[in-house]
Amino acid sequence: MVQHNIDIKRLKIPEPIVVITDLSLYYGKTLALKEITLDISKKKVTSFIGPSGCGKSTLIRCLNRLNDLIEGVTIEGNIKIDGQDIYAPAIDVTALRKKVGMVFQKPNPFPKTIYENVVYGPRVQGINKKSVLDEICEKALKKAALWDEVKDRLRTSALDLSGGQQQRICIARAIATEPEIILLDEPCSALDPIATAKIEDMLVDLKKDYTVIIVTHNMQQAARISDYTGFFMLGTLVEFNITTEIFTNPREKQTEDYITGRFG
Amino acid sequence: MKKLLKSGNPYIWLTAGTLTVCLLMIGGLIVLIMINGLGVFWPHRIAKMTLQDGAVVLGEIAKRESIPHQKDSYRTKLKVGNRDVYGMDFRWVDNANIVSCEYPTESLVFERREWGNMYGFLKGLKQGDDIKPVDLKEMTVLLGTSRALFKKIRRIEKKEIGNINYDMEKYRLELKRLTFEQPTERIQKKTAAIRAHIDALERSYREKEDMLTGLYTRAREKEIVALLADGTEKAMPVLQIIRVYAPNKMGFFAKIGFYFEKLWEFVSGEPREANTEGGIFPAIFGTVMLVLIMSIAVVPLGVLTAVYLKEYASDNIVARFVRISVSNLAGVPSIVFGVFGLGFFIYFIGGGIDKLFFPESLPSPTFGTGGILWASLTLALLTVPVVVVATEEGLSSVPTSIREGAYALGATKFETLWKVVLPQATPGMLTGMILAMARAAGEVAPLMITGVVKLAPSLPLDSHFPFVHLERKFMHLGFHIYDVGFQSPNVEAAIPMVYTTTLVLLFTVLILNLTAILVRNKLRKWYSTTSI
Numbered sequence A: 001m002v003q004h005n006i007d008i009k010r011l012k013i014p015e016p017i018v019v020i021t022d023l024s025l026y027y028g029k030t031l032a033l034k035e036i037t038l039d040i041s042k043k044k045v046t047s048f049i050g051p052s053g054c055g056k057s058t059l060i061r062c063l064n065r066l067n068d069l070i071e072g073v074t075i076e077g078n079i080k081i082d083g084q085d086i087y088a089p090a091i092d093v094t095a096l097r098k099k100v101g102m103v104f105q106k107p108n109p110f111p112k113t114i115y116e117n118v119v120y121g122p123r124v125q126g127i128n129k130k131s132v133l134d135e136i137c138e139k140a141l142k143k144a145a146l147w148d149e150v151k152d153r154l155r156t157s158a159l160d161l162s163g164g165q166q167q168r169i170c171i172a173r174a175i176a177t178e179p180e181i182i183l184l185d186e187p188c189s190a191l192d193p194i195a196t197a198k199i200e201d202m203l204v205d206l207k208k209d210y211t212v213i214i215v216t217h218n219m220q221q222a223a224r225i226s227d228y229t230g231f232f233m234l235g236t237l238v239e240f241n242i243t244t245e246i247f248t249n250p251r252e253k254q255t256e257d258y259i260t261g262r263f264g
Numbered sequence B: 001m002k003k004l005l006k007s008g009n010p011y012i013w014l015t016a017g018t019l020t021v022c023l024l025m026i027g028g029l030i031v032l033i034m035i036n037g038l039g040v041f042w043p044h045r046i047a048k049m050t051l052q053d054g055a056v057v058l059g060e061i062a063k064r065e066s067i068p069h070q071k072d073s074y075r076t077k078l079k080v081g082n083r084d085v086y087g088m089d090f091r092w093v094d095n096a097n098i099v100s101c102e103y104p105t106e107s108l109v110f111e112r113r114e115w116g117n118m119y120g121f122l123k124g125l126k127q128g129d130d131i132k133p134v135d136l137k138e139m140t141v142l143l144g145t146s147r148a149l150f151k152k153i154r155r156i157e158k159k160e161i162g163n164i165n166y167d168m169e170k171y172r173l174e175l176k177r178l179t180f181e182q183p184t185e186r187i188q189k190k191t192a193a194i195r196a197h198i199d200a201l202e203r204s205y206r207e208k209e210d211m212l213t214g215l216y217t218r219a220r221e222k223e224i225v226a227l228l229a230d231g232t233e234k235a236m237p238v239l240q241i242i243r244v245y246a247p248n249k250m251g252f253f254a255k256i257g258f259y260f261e262k263l264w265e266f267v268s269g270e271p272r273e274a275n276t277e278g279g280i281f282p283a284i285f286g287t288v289m290l291v292l293i294m295s296i297a298v299v300p301l302g303v304l305t306a307v308y309l310k311e312y313a314s315d316n317i318v319a320r321f322v323r324i325s326v327s328n329l330a331g332v333p334s335i336v337f338g339v340f341g342l343g344f345f346i347y348f349i350g351g352g353i354d355k356l357f358f359p360e361s362l363p364s365p366t367f368g369t370g371g372i373l374w375a376s377l378t379l380a381l382l383t384v385p386v387v388v389v390a391t392e393e394g395l396s397s398v399p400t401s402i403r404e405g406a407y408a409l410g411a412t413k414f415e416t417l418w419k420v421v422l423p424q425a426t427p428g429m430l431t432g433m434i435l436a437m438a439r440a441a442g443e444v445a446p447l448m449i450t451g452v453v454k455l456a457p458s459l460p461l462d463s464h465f466p467f468v469h470l471e472r473k474f475m476h477l478g479f480h481i482y483d484v485g486f487q488s489p490n491v492e493a494a495i496p497m498v499y500t501t502t503l504v505l506l507f508t509v510l511i512l513n514l515t516a517i518l519v520r521n522k523l524r525k526w527y528s529t530t531s532i
Helices: A056-063 A093-099 A114-118 A120-124 A130-143 A147-153 A163-176 A193-206 A219-225 A243-248 A253-259 B002-007 B009-041 B136-179 B185-221 B252-268 B281-312 B317-329 B334-357 B372-396 B400-408 B413-442 B477-486 B491-527
Strands: A016-027 A030-041 A045-049 A073-081 A100-103 A181-185 A211-215 A228-233 A236-242 B046-051 B056-066 B074-079 B090-094 B098-102 B108-112 B118-127 B130-132 B223-227 B233-237 B241-245
Touching: A016 A056, A016 A211, A030 A056, A030 A211, A030 A228, A030 A236, A045 A056, A045 A219, A056 A073, A056 A100, A056 A181, A056 A211, A056 A228, A093 A100, A100 A163, A100 B400, A114 A120, A114 A130, A114 A163, A120 A130, A120 A163, A120 B413, A130 A147, A130 A163, A130 A193, A147 A163, A163 A181, A163 A193, A163 B400, A193 A211, A193 A219, A211 A219, A219 A243, A228 A243, A228 A253, A236 A243, A236 A253, A243 A253, B002 B009, B009 B252, B009 B491, B056 B090, B056 B118, B118 B136, B118 B233, B136 B185, B136 B241, B185 B233, B252 B281, B252 B491, B281 B317, B281 B372, B281 B413, B281 B477, B281 B491, B317 B372, B334 B372, B372 B413, B400 B413, B413 B491, B477 B491
Parallel strands: A045 A211, A045 A228, A100 A181, A181 A211
Antiparallel strands: A016 A030, A016 A073, A228 A236, B046 B056, B046 B098, B056 B074, B074 B090, B108 B118, B108 B241, B118 B130, B118 B223, B223 B233
């Protein structure tokens, strides 16, 4: 039996940066997200888990309005980032996307050099001075824990790197635009355990400067790196709590079934 | 039987067989053209035949075939040349009529600027009423001096007199333009100055003309006498002869050298004798330039159309209709495009340009007549569907994840398109361009009404400002084939040239395409490592 307690529905957390209230999303007539209400804390790692098709990716794509690109999407409810309604008509979508960076499931570096991949965002923002770009590139690559591996071949194609390195290039690319929030959509699903471990270490470091929201299929990963975890099923948020609570003392039966591997 | 059908093997045979048939047809086509085209410049032996009626003929054996309805009897086609004496180049001889056939080493081929080849023997140099015997070596020296003389004559005719004519025309037009204006004092002064220029030009023109007459008389003085097969003597000026050679004396390597010399002359020289002899350089040049201008015009047109259709237009009924129409455009007969080019580009746009910018030369048109620009634009219209379709495919091949990556970094739609999507779609666009070039290089019908000519007096690119003359008419290999093969006064002699020209056309298209493919591969690499 699912019983929603009002207090559980909106968990009290310190310093909420993202405030989602009663968010529902339709693809055409199909309901994909149902009345999600959720706060996300600043400079913490928040992970979303749940079986495939439960709407967790859809939710994070709402946060940088990437769903706008898909035809026939309608959204109800509202999302506030830094107190600003991001679906308000006056909002500048490109500015929002600079503030909310994203890393995708499959590494998608542009077919350009490593350097040009990383400085793509700053270039779009109109920064063209070479010394500034060099500095941004170095800083971003260091944060993405990739600098030592690629510093000697910044001018070679990013496509020549391994999958794990490509994914870190994508993370560096997202960092280079100086976002406040970084969304990661199953960033390790295409990678081997060693590459995954590297990225996980890096994500924990990133917490110092950024709010990290990660969608993952891997429950151990969520348990290892995140401070808060949300469990989704069939478009609804079943449970949202501090990670240790979710994994040691789930309140909902469905959550317990999922994390103990009874289904999913 | 059922089991066999079910195993799927017959379908493999069917598909493989069809492929084989296609390959054989293409291969056969190329081999046929090569066999017929490549042999043209090989120096064939000269046969001297004595016939039963006592007549003697001299010439190259062109063909041997059996006489229809008569068993075991053959006839031979002999290229006897000497069109000015015999009236035709070829003669059929029944093999039964041949008493003897030999290959005399002393027999020569005289390649002439007019009337085709002459086959015969060298008697000597005419000096007054006497004939002073000369041998082949002395003849070569004579030919050398006459070639230098000929070059000088040509230079005066084409370059110097050509320049004078060009300037004269310029001044004439300027004079005419001045008559449109108010006859103020300044204008009158200008007019007088121009008239003085024209007078000076006319004087120098007359000087050149006198010089030419002198050169021609000097050139005609030296005449050689050739002995034909039937014993008649034929005198001709040395100036008329391009080269003399004795194929029966040549060794294998001499023949190879001769072959390449002729081949080079063919691709680099200008045509002679109503295009049936000489080179085809202006036609190669015209074809290449036409295709290049066409590419420059078609790529932006097709790419922009495709970008709008694919990226911006919503997928509604109008967009679908436009897309179908564009594809169907590829099926419209090319001559229809030619008619459109004539009506729209030449008469409407060209006529408009003439009225606006070149009123002084009217009623004779400048842009309002066929020219390489209009022909290129017509071909660009013809090939635009190819580029549109290929570009759309190229755009589709750019994965959504890459676009989303750019959007997620705060790029606008245009920035994403311009900096991420288009560079990745470039190979697709270039593939479209390559297909367009291949199609355009082979197209002849629309050119025939938009500016191609049998013989263009000057190339569309020369030393006169502004160097590129897009309004000029031009020659084209495809049209050259049609003209030489079917419109020439001497079709039989010209047929080998048709094959050779076809071969050159094929090679030109091949080289153009290979260049484009190389560029595409380079760009593919370049785009993956640079900032654009």
